[in-house]
Amino acid sequence: MTITFLGTGTSQGVPVIACNCEVCTSADLRDKRLRTSILVEGYGQVIVIDSGPDFRHQMLRANVQRLDAILFTHEHKDHIAGLDDIRAFNYKQQGPIDVYAELRVQKALKREFHYIFDDFKYPGIPQLNLHTIGLAPFAIGELKFIPIEVMHYLLPVLGFRINDFTYITDAKSVSGIEKEKIKGSKILVINALQKQSHISHFTLDEAIAFAEEMGAQKTYFTHISHRLGTHNAVSALLPANIELAYDGLKLEI
Numbered sequence: 001m002t003i004t005f006l007g008t009g010t011s012q013g014v015p016v017i018a019c020n021c022e023v024c025t026s027a028d029l030r031d032k033r034l035r036t037s038i039l040v041e042g043y044g045q046v047i048v049i050d051s052g053p054d055f056r057h058q059m060l061r062a063n064v065q066r067l068d069a070i071l072f073t074h075e076h077k078d079h080i081a082g083l084d085d086i087r088a089f090n091y092k093q094q095g096p097i098d099v100y101a102e103l104r105v106q107k108a109l110k111r112e113f114h115y116i117f118d119d120f121k122y123p124g125i126p127q128l129n130l131h132t133i134g135l136a137p138f139a140i141g142e143l144k145f146i147p148i149e150v151m152h153y154l155l156p157v158l159g160f161r162i163n164d165f166t167y168i169t170d171a172k173s174v175s176g177i178e179k180e181k182i183k184g185s186k187i188l189v190i191n192a193l194q195k196q197s198h199i200s201h202f203t204l205d206e207a208i209a210f211a212e213e214m215g216a217q218k219t220y221f222t223h224i225s226h227r228l229g230t231h232n233a234v235s236a237l238l239p240a241n242i243e244l245a246y247d248g249l250k251l252e253i
C-alpha cells in the first residue's frame, strides 16, 4: 500500500493569502502546504481521504489517473470543497465515484452540492454513489477500514485505520475506547496545528504527547498552520520517531 500526502496544511493552507511571515515566505517546498488530504493506493484501489478546496490541483500534481472512492472525515469546508472536480474522473471512467461518509456529513454534502442530488440532473454534473459509514469496520474491495471517532471540539470526526496505518486529521480529544483502536499501529498520522492552544486542534505538545501514548513506530504530523513554524525549525524540536509530513511525501506500508 502506498500513502501519498496530497496536502498537509490547515484550513487556510500555507502560505496564507497576504501573509508575509517567515513560514509563508519560506523558499522550502516543504513549507507549501495545500489543504489536508491523502491518497491511498493498494489492493487494486485508488482512494482519497477528503476532497478539500485543492482537490483539483492535488490530482494534477500527483498525476492521479483513476479514482475509485472518496472517504470523508467530516464536513468542514477544507475537507469537502473540491468534490465538484470528480467530474474529470466521471468522464474518464464513464461512471460514478463511490463516496463514503457518515449521514451527518452526507446531509452537508447535499446542502453544499445540492445540484448533484437534484431530481433534475443538469448534464455534466458530478456523479457519485453515496455509501453510509459509521463506527463499524467496512471494506472497499480488499482494503479494510476501521473508523476511529475523534472529537474536533464538539464535532465528531472520523479517522481511519487501514491495517497498521492510522490517519487522523482533526482531533482535539480521543476517548479511551477509540485510542484502543489506534494502538498497535506502526504508522500514525495525527494533526498538529500550532504551538499555541486551540479549541479544536491538538497543539504541537498535545500531538507529541498523543503520539507517545499511542506508541507507533513512526508518527507524522499534518493539518499544519503557518503559526507552527518552518518545517526545518519544527523538525529540530521533534523526537526521533516523529516527523512533520509535507506535501508529496510518500509512505510505502
Ligand SMILES: [Zn+2]
Binding pocket: 015, 016, 019, 020, 021, 022, 023, 024, 025, 226
Ligand atoms: Zn504566514
Ligand SMILES: [Zn+2]
Binding pocket: 010, 011, 036, 076, 078, 079, 169, 170, 223
Ligand atoms: Zn480540517
